[in-house]
Amino acid sequence: MYAIAPATQLELFWMMLFIRRFEEKICEVYGAQDMKTPVHLCIGQEAIAAGVCAHLDRADHLTTTHRGHGHCLAKGMDPYRLYAEFYGRTEGCCHGKGGSMHPADPELGISGTSAIVGGGIPTAVGAALASFLRREKRVSVVFFGDGASEEGVFHESLNFAALKKLPVVFVCENNFYATGSPLSSRQPHPEIWRHAAGYGIPGLAADGNDVLAVYASAAGAVARARAGEGPTLLEYTTYRWKGHVGPDCDCARGVRPLAELEAWQERCPVAGFLKKLLEAGLVTQAQYDARLAEMDARLDADLAKAKAAPYPEPHALHADVYHQRS
Amino acid sequence: MYAIAPATQLELFWMMLFIRRFEEKICEVYGAQDMKTPVHLCIGQEAIAAGVCAHLDRADHLTTTHRGHGHCLAKGMDPYRLYAEFYGRTEGCCHGKGGSMHPADPELGISGTSAIVGGGIPTAVGAALASFLRREKRVSVVFFGDGASEEGVFHESLNFAALKKLPVVFVCENNFYATGSPLSSRQPHPEIWRHAAGYGIPGLAADGNDVLAVYASAAGAVARARAGEGPTLLEYTTYRWKGHVGPDCDCARGVRPLAELEAWQERCPVAGFLKKLLEAGLVTQAQYDARLAEMDARLDADLAKAKAAPYPEPHALHADVYHQRS
Amino acid sequence: MPWTKIILDKSAALSKLTEGGLRAATYCEALCEAQAQLLETDDAVFLLGEGLDEPGGVFGSIAGLSERFGNRRVLDSPLAENGMTGIAVGAAMVGMRPIFIHMRMDFLPMCMDQIVNHAAKWNYMTGGRTNVPLVIRSIIGRGWGSAAQHSQGLHGFFAQVPGLKVVLPSTPYDAKGLLIAAVRDGNPVMFIEHRWLYANTGFVPAEMYEVPLGQGVVRRKGRDITVVALSHMVWAAIRAAEILATEGIDVEVIDPRTVRPLDAGLICESVARTGRLVIADVASPSGGCSAEIAACVAESEAVRTLKAPLRRVGFAETPTPCSPVLEAAFYPDHTHIADAVRACMQA
Amino acid sequence: MPWTKIILDKSAALSKLTEGGLRAATYCEALCEAQAQLLETDDAVFLLGEGLDEPGGVFGSIAGLSERFGNRRVLDSPLAENGMTGIAVGAAMVGMRPIFIHMRMDFLPMCMDQIVNHAAKWNYMTGGRTNVPLVIRSIIGRGWGSAAQHSQGLHGFFAQVPGLKVVLPSTPYDAKGLLIAAVRDGNPVMFIEHRWLYANTGFVPAEMYEVPLGQGVVRRKGRDITVVALSHMVWAAIRAAEILATEGIDVEVIDPRTVRPLDAGLICESVARTGRLVIADVASPSGGCSAEIAACVAESEAVRTLKAPLRRVGFAETPTPCSPVLEAAFYPDHTHIADAVRACMQA
């Protein structure tokens, strides 16, 4: 179980659980059809967000994708402002303009989220370039899927980051699918980390459903970036439990084999780690129950508040097209 | 000197010499300012065109770049139609519409040349896809520069070709510069062939100024493609003698160090090989002189004829925007 | 004429067609049938795109084709829009007839290099020696908070490019006939659909037929004002016309169907008769296809007959917002067209 | 006013300026000076592009800047237009002010995804929380057989995109003042130059100054007809006006300077006075900026005063050919503008 401090292990666990519950609340309310934004849930993939973001400071930059709720929460975003955004309300993190696919919180280093596959990868490198030019110690971490690694812009980004030794960590969440298309229909082999060698940078793969493995492997990459030694490509294998978009499972529609999903659910990052923590005595069932209830209460309250929050005025449509110079 | 038949060695040499003389004629006339097209000369790089194309059949596909004269000649194009194209005449290979950067000869498998860096790489893969879908044995060879390997489309093309095991040979002519920008300002290390590993395909580098090394290394790649075993990435190191565009040398303007050019000129692919052939007795000085004179006579005649050929009528401007369905 | 008629209400359309012994199909079915028949009748045709072998792929518009024609005719694609477009272009240059499919039009900016710098120019750059028989299908999305990157109408980009043809079918009949014509055309054709048209029903013959590229159609004859509408806006224009008829305003609705080449003659002839013009597009007006339509009229003799300034109806001049409240304010519908018509009539 | 005046002949311009004690500079020098002053005065500014450290880089428009400011302020770039644009966008999102430079506008289709789907939309998608102070310089090429992929004027693409600003300076004064304003604007600005303007001379103050984005200018007052001209066509329009003056036709020449936002008010006000309009652009007319200019007039009250259909002058509706004979037929010059004006006057 690695040499990771018990307190840290617990933090990692609570974060995973928090993300899981955040997403499950969406599943609960989505059928009411009043959360009008396409939600791409990360249930099953929580360990990566938790394990990587545990190494980041508030000032560090984070870039995510259409499947970004977990990363935003792990970086510290307020769930209320996310829910409010998904409900299209003024108090949402983008004042209702962005929705689920485009969360932003510049104060936390999340300057904006793109739903164009691969679109955020170069912007993350740009943030790292800014750190480099300003001689800051800020690290830039970018999450993206296996599908995104097929986009040319991924390579263009790796090349420039490696060339300039920029402080960026490339984190590929390989869940073996892009919408319903399996990795084997899209790439000649499943090992995305192997592209690192082409750029002379470290590349490694680890079990993305094991939060301690994620935490341990990300530590070196973030440290390397912070020390000015350049980028690293991390690949974490994982699996999404829900369909590509929305709260339903796509196995019913024949998109993915049910047996495949079930095998991965056996390896649930949250339940598996909870079992270990209970066995190791790092947490008791009662502590777990209490914390879960606390989280649920908070998330339920946030969700209810978000749903009750005011909509933007229609004329807000025309605001924010251009930045107004002050 | 490898196990390459003497006759083949001679053919390779004559092709290199032919390309060299073709380009040198352009240098001679370019100052007259009536060949109004930006010429990107391949003087110094002839061995790659000659060595690779020697393995191709007439029906095979070839895709080249802005620096494509040599490849076109090695695939069998008529120098007259190239010169006429450069002079903007109707009898040019593109009827004057394309110029030096866009030669085409579909009957020889040269369906069109792009001057957008990297632009021709996916189209070459597309030709290979057509061969695959039609179950033909045609191979598709694509030449491109070190600069082009930085474009995302290079990677997107490698990925698809590797995925589908398409009959395509990727030939990178690494001349260490993209316009005046050295490779070291653009890539973290100089070994472009290393990207092959990311796609699980063979990749190798060889001396692009040694036509026999080119010939030998390309043989396997072309055979592999023809056998349906998939793509190969070949990198040939070389150097261009002239400036990026036009017949002048850019060393005078301080773009590249003169000493660097001189060191590469010592390793001239044409002169170096001639010396070996003379030493090996495969050719005599008299034979060489005679053949050179013959080539010069032909090229001079073609050039003169091209210059005297008729211009298109101005209304030809409006033809060819759209294909007319018959 | 059932070939050009739009009946807004689905069940009314169905009973009308059945009465006349005419075959009804949805826009989505029409697309699917066109592709099936093209795959059947021409070995050079193949489909390429992301997620094509997914059950119910591309909103149903290729349903069953993967199973029926196999993975050498219906190819799933990696996520690499520019490269894959280049690959389709390359295959087309040597005689294949690919149909490249995008689920959203918003992904096309990624392949502009291969579309604008390559596909559009090969025939010209080679002096007519290499043509590019490529069709690129893409779908304009709308609603449910699709937001800024999943709802754009970018046909205005392509309509400016010599060498491209740009088609926006609005009816099931045209969806099938224009797609068949596009694939056989021999040029790169941008074939632009609208997600909200997929369920609409109309007459669709079973056999293969073509609707010629470059010919607009009068969807409704009228005396008082011309409304030129594109894609989904054609239906909104018909609805507006029906409302306005009750107010005594007789609206002529023209559907250009292709915006490059644009049937400017048909439009100008109508404006010359009515003296008034409203243009309705599935995009922001500024600089887009509605600008070109306006310009064509302004540079024709028809401009002399204009009794009032023309008006444009389109998306707001903003990126698409997510919030349902803002989305509602962003999109125009038949009421906006009707308002524009009334304003024009009074001006 | 020396700020707006165009004197066609270079030595005449020089002596006129010297007489008036005014500082002269070329368009190229003006660009270079603007960038030097921006680099000097704002640490957030940096230049990025292919070949920036080459001697005489970017046709002289950044001459000496690499040596003077070093390779942390003037960054050579790999050949990866979309990725490098995204990198510039990302740096801008966290407060840097990059100037990304392309030697030819033709390379912009490669970065449309980062420009159209990202740079243009970040401010909106984030509800105003993240702006993108990015300037993209690009140059329209012309001549010497540049052919189809090295000579396009693609400003019509960008002019349709809410969230972008699009600038086409025609004079040295504007080149400097608009570039400084663009960098300080805080929004993504497409800054589009023309290679044939580089050697032109005019008044350029030594200090930093701004020309506001969105304001057109009257280059020449006239009574009989309005010519709206963009970029290099402004000079052709002035030349045409001088010739036409000798024929008794008094031409007003308007230079919009930015096409998004477009100063439609200035144009419509002029047309309302003259009643006639010719539009001259450095692009093919169909669907481009000249269409939008025409549409703005056609939807304004000015359309009622039009005495004749307007006319558009631009590149032929073809890709650019290589052959000098065809190139000559492809490009418009002052004679085409003069012909269009005469035709308009007689219509």
Ligand SMILES: Cc1ncc(C[n+]2csc(CCOP(=O)(O)OP(=O)(O)O)c2C)c(N)n1
């Ligand atoms: C450029 C682009 N192409 C296609 C899409 C449609 N799309 C949205 S998400 C997605 C799958 C992405 O797969 P991956 O990168 O593996 O991320 P995952 O959804 O598995 O987390 C696709 C194809 C898009 N948004 N952008």
Ligand SMILES: Cc1ncc(C[n+]2csc(CCOP(=O)(O)OP(=O)(O)O)c2C)c(N)n1
């Ligand atoms: C997409 C694109 N970017 C930039 C250019 C300008 N350009 C023309 S050739 C060239 C250098 C290409 O270098 P490389 O690929 O190494 O080929 P080489 O010229 O060395 O043969 C550049 C930057 C272009 N034509 N296309």
Ligand SMILES: [Mg+2]
């Ligand atoms: Mg995935």
Ligand SMILES: [Mg+2]
């Ligand atoms: Mg090179």
